[in-house]
Amino acid sequence: MAQTTLNVALAQIAPVWLNRAATTEKIAEWIRRAGREGAELVCFGEALLPGYPFWVERTDGARFESAFQKQLYAHYVEQSVVIERGDLDPLRAAAAEAGIAVYVGTMERAANRGGHSLYCSMVYIDSTGTIGSVHRKLVPTYEERLVWAAGDGHGLKTHPLGAFTVGGLNCWENWLPLARAALYAQGEDLHVAIWPGSERNTSEITRFIAREARAFVVSVSGLMRAGDIGDDLPHAKQLRSAADDVMADGGSCLASPTGDWVLEPETGTESLRIAEIDHRTVLEERQNLDVVGHYSRPDVTELRVNRRRQATATFVDAD
Secondary structure, eight states: OOOOEEEEEEEEOOOOTTOHHHHHHHHHHHHHHHHHTTOSEEEOOTTTBTOOOTTGGGTTTTOTTOHHHHHHHHHHHHTSBOGGGTTTHHHHHHHHHHTOEEEEEEEEEOGGGTSSSEEEEEEEEOTTSOEEEEEEOSSOOGGGGGTOOOOOSTTOOOEEETTEEEEEEEGGGGGOHHHHHHHHTTTOOEEEEEESSOHHHHHHHHHHHHHHHTSEEEEEEOEEEGGGSOTTSTTHHHHHHHSOSEEEEEEEEEEOTTSOEEEEEEESSOEEEEEEEEHHHHHHHTTTOOTTTTTOOTTTOOOOOOOOOOOSOOOOOOO
């Protein structure tokens, strides 16, 4: 009989804030640790590499032509992830070494969009170290729009993982019914939702999506405290004085297709929690609700998804 279980790890950690190299090293070590502890999938929070832009709402981020905001943005761009130059290679190597799949939130500096704007990208790396998808967040939320650009549908993809089909979304786009439906339609039965870090975000929607999709739902958040602001950052003293003691408290959790907690939300501490989930529970719960199967009417309502990677220009060169 084929194996129906999967060991899933929730890595709730703080970044070495706005330091790409140090945060990459830290994430790689947690990937290896998850592998050593028997996990087959490990998930990290939104924009963890190199960190969420917590300064924006606390330092008058909407002020136009602010030298302070420009300098922080420039630093953010410099520390962001360029996939094409190999910035994720250490994570790919750690995944391959540990034989584990990874979801990680990154700030992507997109080469195909000129290389100066940032995208909140959720990256899937399989257990061989191959990047399977890069999902750029469709709509940045509220003050995020001051530093992040809008993404596209290219990364709305699912991946086979043992008995499961896994997919995921960034933060508040988990509230988008059509984005969720695009993943459900591809057979998703393990949903990964990543967040910058707050139990107020994860405590309700995690169980709601699980009940709607009749799927396992992993919500993984980061941590961020005033003490995580390093002295080497631009305007470090001002950033620290504007910061809350705790800006992201975690709230990582795991719900089953019944809507019950497998792992309840945990706050305030770095942790690696691992749980075994069983695909048979998905099959049992789909008996009475399958929103893209027997409980759907594609002859009445239909979703069209554009998965082309958006670019500003298309070049046709002579042979």
